[in-house]
Amino acid sequence: MAANSLSISQEDQHSAKSNSTQLNVQIVQEKVYSFLQEIVKKLQPDDVLREFKDLFLEGLDLDNSNYIPGIYSIFLDDNEEEFRNTLKRSCYIIVNNWGSSRNNKYIEELVNLFGNENLRINTNSSPVIKICKSWLENFVNSKDYKDLKLFAAKYDASYKVHWANRYSSYLLVDQSINENNSQEQQEAYRNLSAQIKDKFKFELAMYIARSQSGNSSTTRYNNPSILGDDVLRLIKAIVLKRGVFSHENIANIFLKQTENQTLEQFKKSIEKYLFFSVENQELFNNLRQQFAENLSLWKPDYNQEIITKEWILRICNRIIDSLTIEGKEPSPLFILLLGQGHSLILVIILLKIILISRNSRRHLEIRIAHLIRYYEKYPEEECKWVINFIEIFNITFAIYAENVEYNLIKIKEEESTNPRLNLDGYHVFSQMKVDRKK
Structure with missing residues (x-):
């Protein structure tokens, strides 16, 4: 020795x-x-x-x-x-x-x-x-x-x-809060999870830049998602909602308007907020009804309490459970949404939750980890709908919930003035967000 x-x-x-x-x-x-x-x-x-x-x-x-x-x-x-x-x-x-x-x-x-x-x-x-x-x-x-x-x-x-290993950043977050793990182990999990997320953010930004540059395909960065080249159109659709009606602005308005509400009032307000601007409202009437009934049964004895940051955190965590996994089983709302092919709508609803309760982010990632653990026993072919949801989740949160800002820039005039019909006429650009508080 x-x-x-x-x-x-x-x-x-x-x-x-x-x-x-x-x-x-x-x-x-x-x-x-x-x-x-x-x-x-x-x-x-x-x-x-x-x-x-x-x-x-x-x-x-x-x-x-x-x-x-x-x-x-x-x-x-x-x-x-x-x-x-x-x-x-x-x-x-x-x-x-x-x-x-x-x-x-x-x-x-x-x-x-x-x-x-x-x-x-x-x-x-x-x-x-x-x-x-x-x-x-x-x-x-x-x-x-x-x-x-x-x-x-x-x-x-x-x-x-195995397909589940592509999403190890969530499995690591789950382990980082396990009290049975040593302090060194928890810290190692947190650090590696952050590294994986940073790597995905960087590769996504570089892929977007290179795929729109017109250079030879050999100079392009690898697509960090498994959605293929369709991911660029998805990103444009996600980034499209900016300006006055951006998700961030709507979230800020919601928080100001709900100050001093009772818990009962807040339950009704958050239902309207989460489903605001969802297309084809008639299709989602049944979903909204199930959601409202589920939420009304939560903590009814406290309905007259004035809402606080702590209450917002608790109710947002509860909503996350109802939309992802409750106990050891995927929730009925999760299965209903994904079963009908509405992965993007579910992801946007989850994003809107995090924009009013940033501290719920870790709780959400832990629930994603639990979903992965639940479905990992099935082969990839049987889990494509869940995998599609996680891929869209990764991209959406890289765009809206991280320190990189994405914008659409018009590059050519088209007959239609509706950008939803004209995504090919726009390029996506990314830049680091400036912390205006400093």
């Missing part, structure tokens, strides 16, 4: 088997965490990987040996759960630091360490080595390891095969 390697002393091993087993396990765990936090900042990634292998994998390929690797000796008293917690947090201490310093390829190497065939149980393994290897195999076959692989997904082509 290197000079600054961590060794699990005989004293540590003896202490862990004393009457204060749990306390002493915690002491050893903290030693491991402190050691990794120190070396990941000081050593080269290759050296960090070597130290990690020394801690968790060294000696496990010696099948006939009765040697107990130091870290395992602390947990062998039937404490697999604590071992896994230690291993998992150790991984995320490294992942979180490497993610911040963009050492992403080494994250893939860390994840792949557990795929070594020498770590598999075989008939020649001694009893103690079998136990150690079984713990590692259980970890590799667990959801914990599946979540860890999200951090190597951009390099591991085989992991991208």
